[in-house]
Amino acid sequence: MSENQMNGAEALIQSLEKIGIEIAFGIPGGSAIPIYDALYKVRRKMKFVLVRHEQNAAHEADGYARATGKPAAVLVTSGPGAANTVTGIMTAYMDSVPMIVVTGQSVRGMLGKDAFQEADIFNLTMPIVKHSYLLKNANEIPRVIKEAYHIATTGRPGPVLIDVPKDVGTEACTAELEAEMNLPGYKPNPKGYGPETIRQIADALAKSQRPVIIAGHGAVLSRAEKELRQFAETLQAPVATTLLGKGVFPDSHKLSLQGLGMHGTAYANRAVVECDLMISVGARLDDRILGVPSQFCKNAVKIHIDIDAAEFGKLVKPDIRCRGDAKTVLQDLLPLLKKGDTAEWIKRIEGFKKKWPMTYAKKGGLHPPQVIDALNKLTGGKAVMTTDVGQHQMWAWQFFRCDKPWQFISSGGAGTMGFGLPAAIGAQFGRPGETVVAIVGDGGFQMTMSDLATAVIHKLPVKIILMNNHYLGMVRQWQDMFYDERYSGVDLEGNPDFVELAKAYGVLGLNLKRAADIPKVLKKALEHPGPALVNVEVVHHEEVFPMVPPGKPLEDTVLCHPRRKPGRPAGRKNGPAQTGKKNA
Amino acid sequence: MSKEIPAHNLSIYVANRPGALARIAQTFSRRGFNIESLVVSAGATGDFSRMTITAKGDEAGLEQIIMQCSKLVDVLACREHTDEEVVARELALVKVAVDSAHRGEVLQIADHFRAKTVDLSEKSIVLEATGSSEKLDAMVDLLSKYKIIELVRTGKVIMARGERET
Numbered sequence: 001m002s003e004n005q006m007n008g009a010e011a012l013i014q015s016l017e018k019i020g021i022e023i024a025f026g027i028p029g030g031s032a033i034p035i036y037d038a039l040y041k042v043r044r045k046m047k048f049v050l051v052r053h054e055q056n057a058a059h060e061a062d063g064y065a066r067a068t069g070k071p072a073a074v075l076v077t078s079g080p081g082a083a084n085t086v087t088g089i090m091t092a093y094m095d096s097v098p099m100i101v102v103t104g105q106s107v108r109g110m111l112g113k114d115a116f117q118e119a120d121i122f123n124l125t126m127p128i129v130k131h132s133y134l135l136k137n138a139n140e141i142p143r144v145i146k147e148a149y150h151i152a153t154t155g156r157p158g159p160v161l162i163d164v165p166k167d168v169g170t171e172a173c174t175a176e177l178e179a180e181m182n183l184p185g186y187k188p189n190p191k192g193y194g195p196e197t198i199r200q201i202a203d204a205l206a207k208s209q210r211p212v213i214i215a216g217h218g219a220v221l222s223r224a225e226k227e228l229r230q231f232a233e234t235l236q237a238p239v240a241t242t243l244l245g246k247g248v249f250p251d252s253h254k255l256s257l258q259g260l261g262m263h264g265t266a267y268a269n270r271a272v273v274e275c276d277l278m279i280s281v282g283a284r285l286d287d288r289i290l291g292v293p294s295q296f297c298k299n300a301v302k303i304h305i306d307i308d309a310a311e312f313g314k315l316v317k318p319d320i321r322c323r324g325d326a327k328t329v330l331q332d333l334l335p336l337l338k339k340g341d342t343a344e345w346i347k348r349i350e351g352f353k354k355k356w357p358m359t360y361a362k363k364g365g366l367h368p369p370q371v372i373d374a375l376n377k378l379t380g381g382k383a384v385m386t387t388d389v390g391q392h393q394m395w396a397w398q399f400f401r402c403d404k405p406w407q408f409i410s411s412g413g414a415g416t417m418g419f420g421l422p423a424a425i426g427a428q429f430g431r432p433g434e435t436v437v438a439i440v441g442d443g444g445f446q447m448t449m450s451d452l453a454t455a456v457i458h459k460l461p462v463k464i465i466l467m468n469n470h471y472l473g474m475v476r477q478w479q480d481m482f483y484d485e486r487y488s489g490v491d492l493e494g495n496p497d498f499v500e501l502a503k504a505y506g507v508l509g510l511n512l513k514r515a516a517d518i519p520k521v522l523k524k525a526l527e528h529p530g531p532a533l534v535n536v537e538v539v540h541h542e543e544v545f546p547m548v549p550p551g552k553p554l555e556d557t558v559l560c561h562p563r564r565k566p567g568r569p570a571g572r573k574n575g576p577a578q579t580g581k582k583n584a
Numbered sequence: 585m586s587k588e589i590p591a592h593n594l595s596i597y598v599a600n601r602p603g604a605l606a607r608i609a610q611t612f613s614r615r616g617f618n619i620e621s622l623v624v625s626a627g628a629t630g631d632f633s634r635m636t637i638t639a640k641g642d643e644a645g646l647e648q649i650i651m652q653c654s655k656l657v658d659v660l661a662c663r664e665h666t667d668e669e670v671v672a673r674e675l676a677l678v679k680v681a682v683d684s685a686h687r688g689e690v691l692q693i694a695d696h697f698r699a700k701t702v703d704l705s706e707k708s709i710v711l712e713a714t715g716s717s718e719k720l721d722a723m724v725d726l727l728s729k730y731k732i733i734e735l736v737r738t739g740k741v742i743m744a745r746g747e748r749e750t
């Protein structure tokens with residue numbers, strides 16, 4: 001071996017650096033030691049972060065990518081190490097997040113023999129990766145890394161897994177780092193449409209009197225915010241955003257309907273119900289925004305723009321399908337647009353907004369929306385916000401005012417509890433100078449809180465706002481509303497003292513118990529130079545509204561609890577049971 | 585009787601990489617499609633394989649499967665073909681238990697279907713037949729009057745007629 005001869009693991013690390021991976025998260029183990037040895041020996045620019053659980057490694061890489069648009073790497077060992085990443089990979093896959101996951105593996109000769117810590121992670125993860133590799137020899141490594149990066153970041157992004165047998169890591173790699181890709185079947189196709197499709201869309205738009213635009217993650221990923229705004233303003237069409245589309249159209253814009261769907265605004269849902277044309281820009285139209293798929297925009301012309309052709313007709317059959325990158329499509333569409341004559345429609349929507357404004361209770365204890373609203377004021381809407389999954393997530397989505405994309409990071413498709421803190425850590429690595437706030441619940445936080453250590457070690461000033469309702473609140477809400485209050489397995493008795501817990505890690509811990517203290521306590525946390533956790537003792541029983549009950553169409557959006565008895569400690573002001581339909 | 589679920593002919597041209605078959609099979613099983621037959625063979629060049637799949641399921645599910653398969657990184661093309669668009673062939677080997685008393689009858693059936701005798705022993709006969717799947721069904725049906733000891737069929741392979749790509 002000549003002096004600068006590398007082994008497979010060294011080629012791996014160098015290839016990752018060469019392709020532009022700036023940060024890796026992980027935990028080593030027997031099968032990954034060659035990779036970690038290479039980290040020690042040949043790593044130059046790439047940052048490495050030792051985490052406390054492999055699931056967190058994947059969520060941190062995920063948060064990094066969602067905050068920057070750039071993929072990060074995950075480096076873990078075989079068997080349990082690899083298996084622990086599964087939830088994180090699935091979360092990234094469901095939300096089209098690029099990621100490179102490198103798993104150590106038993107030596108080649110032991111594969112399939114139930115070797116110590118052997119898990120067939122290649123097959124285990126097959127349905128939740130965009131693509132994957134099981135390396136056969138070290139000389140493949142430069143090509144595979146290049147391909148993996150290309151696949152992860154182009155077209156509809158997603159995670160790519162590379163399984164590296166230990167002896168592939170230790171054998172000599174004689175291949176040049178400058179490798180050529182060999183992907184004859186891969187066709188991301190950002191322009192899979194012709195001029196006639198664009199003309200068809202323009203014609204349909206010209207005929208519409210009540211158009212609605214739905215913007216999703218695809219619009220964010222293609223960085224189409226400018227075009228989207230121009231599109232909406234020219235057309236004078238209202239824009240609703242999905243959970244992952246939040247910010248791609250400014251929440252504060254006059255044409256914004258904010259979120260739609262199960263916990264969307266009543267005016268967004270009403271607009272979608274009444275529209276005569278729905279154009280989806282990079283939203284996959286999933287069941288959480290559709291209500292009942294077969295009844296969604298039943299009488300409207302439906303136009304679907306998506307880079308992934310497999311999204312067309314999955315739940316909603318579009319009248320016009322346009323396969324392409326959101327930005328490219330809008331750029332092609334804009335010159336053909338005529339100024340929309342929608343004054344009447346916009347006026348009607350203004351009426352919806354007045355009739356069903358997004359309000360929240362301020363009396364009778366602390367309410368999560370109050371805290372989110374205070375954060376809006378204190379951060380000037382400039383913070384990057386991550387969330388966990390549950391009621392607090394929906395309130396964060398509803399009440400965080402955000403006018404830019406890449407600012408609201410939440411597990412949508414997978415709805416993975418435990419996502420909030422590690423995602424915030426990843427986001428903070430990606431955007432060091434900015435305020436990163438994690439809105440988490442007492443349930444989900446406890447799933448991944450071990451990475452408080454990571455925040456402390458790396459001096460990441462993440463602000464954890466823990467909405468402590470002592471319940472698995474979202475499940476409790478469903479049991480309350482749809483299961484006659486049979487609360488089963490939702491009481492989080494035995495919660496630790498989160499402030500003491502934070503302190504044990506070296507995180508500033510603060511309690512927030514009274515509404516009057518909100519600005520003071522939040523300010524203290526935000527001004528603290530290091531990581532801080534605020535334990536917010538919120539009302540235990542409170543429901544997220546508006547809500548489209550499961551199995552119901554958007555017409556049946558309810559604004560408050562249908563059975564709430566006066567005098568109960570309900571958060572929201574009681575009112576008559578209302579549906580969008582009855583009030584329209 | 586319940587409504588007949590339609591069978592579809594799919595032809596998939598795929599880079600010859602580990603896992604490709606599993607990925608394709610998963611897109612079917614995830615959507616409740618029953619694969620009736622699956623033939624994997626070398627393509628015109630060694631780097632590629634041709635898969636011919638016959639599967640039963642509804643139209644909407646099929647459209648999803650075609651799109652999901654097409655999206656797989658290793659897949660170059662995934663197409664559905666109607667029976668009219670393709671030539672379709674299948675090969676069957678049938679081992680029938682026959683004594684000398686019935687051998688003549690069995691050979692007569694074989695002759696009718698242009699099946700060849702490829703093995704003959706005192707108690708059994710192995711017939712080889714090629715043709716459309718329906719023709720093979722008919723032959724097997726007639727032979728089942730005798731004792732079929734074993735039946736092995738390749739599954740349908742198809743090729744588009746004329747200038748069309750399979």
Ligand SMILES: Cc1ncc(C[n+]2csc(CCOP(=O)(O)OP(=O)(O)O)c2C)c(N)n1
Binds near residue numbers: 389443444467471
């Ligand atoms: C890993 C995981 N397990 C279970 C669920 C189901 N689930 C959804 S929301 C929720 C409750 C979350 O409770 P908490 O974190 O306290 O948030 P809250 O709803 O109270 O705001 C549960 C259990 C999930 N989404 N993810």
Ligand SMILES: [Mg+2]
Binds near residue numbers: 467470
């Ligand atoms: Mg809770």
